[in-house]
Amino acid sequence: LAKTTQPISMDSYEGQEVNITCSHNNIATNDYITWYQQFPSQGPRFIIQGYKTKVTNEVASLFIPADRKSSTLSLPRVSLSDTAVYYCLVVPTDSWGKLQFGAGTQVVVTP
Amino acid sequence: NAGVMQNPRHLVRRRGQEARLRCSPMKGHSHVYWYRQLPEEGLKFMVYLQKENIIDESGMPKERFSAEFPKEGPSILRIQQVVRGDSAAYFCASSEIEREEQYFGPGTRLTVT
DSSP states (O other): OOOOBOOSEEEEETTOOEEEEEEOTTOOTTEEEEEEEEOTTSOOEEEEEESSEEEEOSSOEEEEOTTOSEEEEEEOSOOGGGOEEEEEEEEETTOTTOOOOOOOEEEEEEO | OOOOEEEOSEEEEOTTOOEEEEEEOOTTOOEEEEEEEOTTSOEEEEEEEETTEEEEOTTSOSSSEEEEOOSSSOEEEEEOSOOGGGOEEEEEEEEOTTOOOOEEOOOEEEEEO
16 A cells, blocks of 8 residues: 655644645556544544546645656645644545545634 | 434543444445544544445454444444554444545543553
8 A cells, every 4th residue: 555645734724725745656557545634532534535537526636746756735825724733635436435544734823 | 314323532541441433324325434543643544344244354453453334223333442643533434335535423532540
């Protein structure tokens, strides 16, 4: 499984855009990139998933360059409730069941 | 549609006792996954089950831990003879057949005294 590297923490103010970059240099051809969000004392929640280029949903955007060795999760106009840990995962299509979580990025949004 | 349910939410056990953690998947989901999260760490995969079958238990400690997902009823994660190092949050997740998105429950926080 490809290893992921992401910043330990990021601080932001309300209303700003937050971009979290994740490195996954050893990503394989059949791997997808998936992001989860976790609030304190809760289970993780799926945010977004992509394979290449750009994916957007109502919560976030995911940018994946052509070489797929990194990806960037973009949270537009964050609010205090976006304070959470964000996990970048590389998920092989032949191993959907086994999600490998790293330490994640602690995002703190302040007024 | 109720989400993934776990009970109890908090469980306190003394060393040497048994802990039973229950997980009811979302309606229509037949795949269940268990993860463990130690303080200040990310989640670690433990086991992946389908009804009456263990698909992948590569993350389960070899001793004292077992899991099942019977034809009827919730999935059970059982820890025998608990030790202090078992204190952690245990999360269950479920998914539809052949869907990669996993829906997580609120977790059971196990404290071993």
